[in-house]
Every structure is written in structure tokens, then in C-alpha cells.
Amino acid sequence: MAGADGAPDVLTETSWAGPHGLVTLMRSGRLPEEAHERRLALSNARSTSGVRPRRRARPLRGRGR
Secondary structure (H helix, E strand, O other), X not given: OOOOOOOHHHHHHHHHHHHHHHHHHXXXXXXXXXXXXXXXXXXXXXXXXXXXXXXXXXOOOOOOO
């Protein structure tokens, strides 16, 4: 999967930087602990908002199984 500009390395770097920054700030105590779960959920939701789940393959029928 490539980023908007077609560069997969840029997409990877920015996708990694958000959660990494949050965890770094959370572990150092610079963000209030009571909102940790909400922050991570929001980060995850925003980073996967344009990603569609893969369809499950249908089981093959009549193949001798």
C-alpha cells in the first residue's frame, strides 16, 4: 500500500510515528493516564479509517474434502 504521494516508505513512517509518539509521551508521564485507552483507540481508528477488511474466501465445495 502506498501513501497519497505513492511512496510506501512515507506511509510507513507516518503510520508508525503517531502511535510511537503517544506511547513515548504516555510512558514518560507527560500525558494524563486516565485518557490512555481513548488516545490509543482514536489513533487506531484514524489510522485504519480508509482500510477495508479483506473478504473471507469462500470454502470450495465439491473438491473431495
